[in-house]
Amino acid sequence: MDPIVGVDFLQGDFRDENVLNALLARVGEDKVDVVMS
Secondary structure (H helix, E strand, O other): OOOOOOOOOOOOOOHHHHHHHHHHHOOOOOOOOOOOO
């Protein structure tokens, strides 16, 4: 699949502290438009 401009893909369970920290690092001060499960 080709990359989608403006989309950042992170696969994992955000209940896992490492995944949650990676998510928060990517989001920073911004807001998230969509989280898909």
